[in-house]
Amino acid sequence: MKSLPISLLILALATATAFAYDPSPLQDICVAINDPKSAVFVNGEFCKDPKQATADDFVFMKFRNPGNTANPLGSKVTPATVLEFPGLNTLGISMARIDFAPGGLNPPHTHPRGTEVLVVIEGTLLVGFVSSNQLNNTLFTKVLYKGDVFVFPIGLIHFQLNTGKTPALAFAGLSSQNPGVITIANSIFGAKPPISADVLTKAFQVDKKVVDYLQAQFWYDNN
Numbered sequence: 001m002k003s004l005p006i007s008l009l010i011l012a013l014a015t016a017t018a019f020a021y022d023p024s025p026l027q028d029i030c031v032a033i034n035d036p037k038s039a040v041f042v043n044g045e046f047c048k049d050p051k052q053a054t055a056d057d058f059v060f061m062k063f064r065n066p067g068n069t070a071n072p073l074g075s076k077v078t079p080a081t082v083l084e085f086p087g088l089n090t091l092g093i094s095m096a097r098i099d100f101a102p103g104g105l106n107p108p109h110t111h112p113r114g115t116e117v118l119v120v121i122e123g124t125l126l127v128g129f130v131s132s133n134q135l136n137n138t139l140f141t142k143v144l145y146k147g148d149v150f151v152f153p154i155g156l157i158h159f160q161l162n163t164g165k166t167p168a169l170a171f172a173g174l175s176s177q178n179p180g181v182i183t184i185a186n187s188i189f190g191a192k193p194p195i196s197a198d199v200l201t202k203a204f205q206v207d208k209k210v211v212d213y214l215q216a217q218f219w220y221d222n223n
Helices: 004-018 184-189 197-204 208-215
Strands: 039-042 045-048 075-080 094-100 105-110 116-122 125-130 139-144 149-152 157-162 168-174
Touching: 075 105, 094 105, 094 157, 105 184, 125 149, 139 149, 184 208, 197 208
Parallel strands: none
Antiparallel strands: 039 045, 075 094, 094 168, 105 157, 116 149, 116 168, 125 139, 125 157
């Protein structure tokens, strides 16, 4: 019986390792490359021969310039995932720059493969996330000011709204090289082919005319 706690500890550690989202790399570097003839397939991307890697593979310069917020949402996300920044491959992290016009919104969305931590650089943001059904869909929300940090747990619906009269800027770090984005409104009402109106009218408990109207809209993607 004395060995039971140790056994449980070993099982817990093994389980935690088995369910890691981005596995630990087995080499120092693995720069993503699109040429499979001269590469090794690792963690979702082909790897450049490490001997051919250069410093340029590990720098990302697209955060220098503001994103274009002249769109229906008034916000623009500039991602730096493995898809845009090959040097991140197998490293389990990524980032994003988020620019907001006054009143701009980064609409409710989820990252299915990563937790997000956000820091406000300029402006004032109303942010929040909603817990799962098991926690009664509780809203956790806060107004953030310059220098404030907020974390959005993996997979939960969250949003950011610029409540100020000036532009706002935030940077986010994510715990996956490819966290993914599911924008709720776009996914539900902009699915291709469309989700059956019978499903949506019952799910949202609204008239079919409301569903038809929403499905007919153009759902802008700010990523």
